[in-house]
Amino acid sequence: MPPLEFAQLLDRSLALMAREAPRAYERLGDAFGASAVRLEVGEERIAVRFAEKRHRLEASARGQSALVRVDRATILALADGELALLDAILCERLWLQGSVDAVIHFDAALLAYLDGALRCPSFPKLLREYHGARA
Amino acid sequence: MLAETALLTALIERGDHWRRSPASVGGRVGHKEWSHFCVFGDGIELLLNWSLMDDTGSFRPRVEVPRVTWLVRSDAGGWDGELEEFDSEHVAVRGGRIDLRMGASELRFRDGVYEIDAVLGGGRVALHLLLRPLARPAITSSIALGSGSAVRWFVVPRLEADGVISVAGRRHELRRAPAYHDRDWGRFGWGGDFSWEWAIALPDDRESPWSLVFQRFSDRHRLRVLSQGILLWRRGTHARTLHSRDLSVRSSGRLRAAACLRVPRVMALAAPGSAADLPRRIEIEASNGGDRLAIELELLDLAQIVVPNDGDVPGVTVISEARSRANVEGRVRGERVSFAGPAVVELNRAPA
Numbered sequence: 368m369p370p371l372e373f374a375q376l377l378d379r380s381l382a383l384m385a386r387e388a389p390r391a392y393e394r395l396g397d398a399f400g401a402s403a404v405r406l407e408v409g410e411e412r413i414a415v416r417f418a419e420k421r422h423r424l425e426a427s428a429r430g431q432s433a434l435v436r437v438d439r440a441t442i443l444a445l446a447d448g449e450l451a452l453l454d455a456i457l458c459e460r461l462w463l464q465g466s467v468d469a470v471i472h473f474d475a476a477l478l479a480y481l482d483g484a485l486r487c488p489s490f491p492k493l494l495r496e497y498h499g500a501r502a
Numbered sequence: 503m504l505a506e507t508a509l510l511t512a513l514i515e516r517g518d519h520w521r522r523s524p525a526s527v528g529g530r531v532g533h534k535e536w537s538h539f540c541v542f543g544d545g546i547e548l549l550l551n552w553s554l555m556d557d558t559g560s561f562r563p564r565v566e567v568p569r570v571t572w573l574v575r576s577d578a579g580g581w582d583g584e585l586e587e588f589d590s591e592h593v594a595v596r597g598g599r600i601d602l603r604m605g606a607s608e609l610r611f612r613d614g615v616y617e618i619d620a621v622l623g624g625g626r627v628a629l630h631l632l633l634r635p636l637a638r639p640a641i642t643s644s645i646a647l648g649s650g651s652a653v654r655w656f657v658v659p660r661l662e663a664d665g666v667i668s669v670a671g672r673r674h675e676l677r678r679a680p681a682y683h684d685r686d687w688g689r690f691g692w693g694g695d696f697s698w699e700w701a702i703a704l705p706d707d708r709e710s711p712w713s714l715v716f717q718r719f720s721d722r723h724r725l726r727v728l729s730q731g732i733l734l735w736r737r738g739t740h741a742r743t744l745h746s747r748d749l750s751v752r753s754s755g756r757l758r759a760a761a762c763l764r765v766p767r768v769m770a771l772a773a774p775g776s777a778a779d780l781p782r783r784i785e786i787e788a789s790n791g792g793d794r795l796a797i798e799l800e801l802l803d804l805a806q807i808v809v810p811n812d813g814d815v816p817g818v819t820v821i822s823e824a825r826s827r828a829n830v831e832g833r834v835r836g837e838r839v840s841f842a843g844p845a846v847v848e849l850n851r852a853p854a
Contacts, residue, residue, distance in 0.1 A: 387562075390814055391816070394816060445768075445770075445771055446767070446768045446771070447767050447768075448763065448764055448765075448767030448768065448769075448770040449767075451761065451770060452771060477771075479816075481768070481771050482810065482816055482817060482818070484768075485766075485768070485769065485810045485818070486810050488557075488564065491587070491766075494768065
């Protein structure tokens with residue numbers, strides 16, 4: 368089975384969170400507010416935002432948004448604890464761009480996302496699929 | 503000697519067994535329980551923890567989630583570790599028994615000796631250990647951890663370990679290595695109004711008769727001490743307990759551990775703190791009547807276990823396991839206490 372694309376990982380993990388950790392999913396929606404995050408992962412281009420308490424993955428974002436540019440290897444290094452987020456930024460393996468407000472929203476949304484993901488019993492299996500390992 | 507061994511075995515069989523969650527038979531959810539071992543080899547240290555915990559951090563509470571948490575530190579390879587979770591078909595644990603199997607790890611208690619066989623981290627670590635208890639166990643009374651929450655523990659403060667730990671293909675043979683074991687159980691939720699500091703100290707000198715355990719429970723913000731104490735053993739028997747009012751605890755310095763290992767590894771993202779509120783040194787003075795102890799714990803480095811808070815409490819709880827050195831001096835019941843040796847300091851607190 369080929370590894371998941373990043374958009375698949377993100378969409379499925381958010382759907383999992385809505386089902387398995389709904390309060391954390393609500394907190395994630397609150398952290399996003401009206402802002403969006405644009406993600407460039409390798410060749411993939413997606414934007415994520417919340418509307419009417421549900422996440423939306425779209426091809427592009429309107430309005431205020433942070434831009435995150437990163438590659439798959441860096442995401443895996445972050446998930447495996449081999450690389451800290453700050454180090455990834457400082458050594459230019461992860462680019463984060465946006466207004467101060469957008470970056471603050473992104474930071475709050477990232478922490479809320481991780482807090483929620485960790486409450487989902489099915490998340491480790493999903494992460495292994497993104498890794499390309501047998502689930 | 504044979505009678506003492508038989509007594510030790512009977513005490514362990516009576517106290518060191520799985521309690522199991524009441525929720526497994528329709529009772530209340532919230533039980534947590536673990537069986538914990540620390541082994542101090544020459545150039546290698548191991549922390550191994552089997553747990554059954556009711557997990558209320560997700561939408562539908564899960565009862566008795568079986569996990570193995572292991573941390574190993576070798577002089578050659580530094581820290582490694584994982585938190586491994588298992589489906590129930592790969593787990594064998596019976597209430598009232600010590601023995602267990604989780605995945606490729608197994609614990610047995612036979613003829614007064616703990617026997618551990620484990621393959622961990624997909625084969626990165628393999629071990630076969632025999633751990634012989636050298637001191638009688640103690641069991642604590644229930645320690646309240648805020649409203650409706652409490653924990654108890656059963657401790658075998660000193661064992662000696664023989665066997666092999668292989669890390670990334672490198673064999674470490676252990677001969678009479680100092681070791682420690684406890685079992686904790688209770689009903690509480692991660693993220694509740696509590697924190698703890700806990701330490702064990704064992705002597706380098708195998709002939710030294712002393713071993714020591716320190717524990718302090720506080721509220722989550724560490725402004726109010728709920729309970730604290732020191733238990734001291736001399737040879738196989740409990741020699742002295744010093745209680746809350748007898749102790750003065752002081753922390754100093756800062757343990758710089760920004761890049762320490764955190765498990766599960768993805769948790770490093772969720773708890774990116776630099777461990778800035780962890781001390782480099784903990785000094786404990788204790789006295790009562792003519793007895794006194796001065797304990798210095800120097801924290802060398804650490805790994806962290808990060809768990810999501812239970813219930814609807816956002817955030818995580820961070821449990822730091824610090825490889826440490828202990829120096830203990832004092833006088834108890836007219837006898838001088840003096841030893842230095844390996845220690846583990848465990849700090850459970852909200853992230854900085």
